[in-house]
Amino acid sequence: MxxxxxxxxxxxxxxxxxxxxxxxxxxxxxxxxxxxxxxxxxxxxxxxxxxxxxxxxxxxxAALPAPLQRAVLDFIAHEVAAARADLEAKLADALAAANDLATENERQARRVDTLEDTSEVLRGEKATLTGKVAQMAADLDAARDEAARERQAAEITRTELAKANLRLEAIPGLEKDIERLRKSIDAERAARTDAERLAATSEAKAAGLADRLADAHERHRQAVASLEGQLQEQKQRSMNFETELSATRKEARELATKLAEVMGELEGSRARNVPRRDADMNPAPRAETRDS
Incomplete structure (x- = not known):
């Protein structure tokens, strides 16, 4: 308008x-x-x-009565000269005004060109900002999805950690079993030593007894070997469990560190998005030009 x-x-x-x-x-x-x-x-x-x-x-x-017109005729020459001077002055003023108008028109034309260029630049900046806002919204959605996945992974890690803690709680029982097995082995070894000693003292008395003692010695040896194998296997299971527990703890720490980094990036992204959205929602008013 x-x-x-x-x-x-x-x-x-x-x-x-x-x-x-x-x-x-x-x-x-x-x-x-x-x-x-x-x-x-x-x-x-x-x-x-x-x-x-x-x-x-x-x-x-100038439409004066006839008697007055005759009185004015004597001054016509003077009035013509004055009118000519006045017209020349007006002509000079008109030329000056025309020059001023030309200058003003040129200035207004330059101003219109500048405003058109500025409008084009602003339209380009608006399109760029719109694209950036859309990209930031997509990044925010991706960050939220990643955070959700990280939270889910953290929950899984906490579950696995709880299971590992339960396994750790079971270790004292396993240690008691190992200790019991050691005592059994020691008892078997003591029994084997006693049997060997008895076998040595009684070997001269009876060959049949020696054979039986040899059989008993072999059974004791096999039992001791079996117990030692069980003990070694138990030790290996304990070592494997400790290795698995250490790896689980390390993975839990890495997941907790990664989760903290993702949450920090998410909070930083939210803090950067709020001022830009406010700036897009409340653009600065453009100065209106004055009509020429």
Missing amino acids: PREPSITYEEVAAIADTIKATGGKPSPRQIRERHGSGSLGTIHRLFQQWETGQGGHAERS
């Missing part, structure tokens, strides 16, 4: 009449300086309208 002009014909006419009443020659530039606002082109158009009205008044005032 076009704006209302900042200066009216009545204001131009009033200022021009005031300048003329004080003995001056009004011009569009003087009217603009006194008024303080308004386009020079608008003031020039209104000033010409005022001058046309002044010419009509002069013609009507």
Whole structure:
């Protein structure tokens, strides 16, 4: 919608009449300086309208009675010269006003070009910002999905850690079993030693007894070997369990560290998105140009 002009014909006419009443020659530039606002082109158009009205008044005032017209004839030559000088002055003013109008038009044209370039740049920046906002929203959604996956992985890790703790709690029982097996082995070894000693003392008495003792010795040896194998297997299971527990603890620490990093990145991304969204939702108002 076009704006209302900042200066009216009545204001131009009033200022021009005031300048003329004080003995001056009004011009569009003087009217603009006194008024303080308004386009020079608008003031020039209104000033010409005022001058046309002044010419009509002069013609009507020239329609004097016949006796007075004869008295004025003596001054025609002087009035013609004065009118010519006034017309030349007006012509000079008109030329100056035309030059001012040309300068003003060029300035307004440059201003329009600048505003068009600025508008194009702003449209490009808006499109860029829109793309960035969409990308940031996609990144935020991806970060949320990643955080959800990390939380799920953390829950799984906590479950595995709880299972590992249960296994650790079972270790004392296993250690008791190992200790019991050691005692059994020691008892078997002591029994084997006693049997060997008895076998050595009784070997001379009876060959049959020696054979039985040899069989008993072999059974004891096999039992001891079996117990030693069980003990070694139990030790190996304990070592494997401790290795698995150490790996589980390390994985839990790594997952906890990764989860903390993801949560920190998520919080930083949220903090960076809020000011930009506020800036997009509340763009700065553009300055309106004044009509020429």
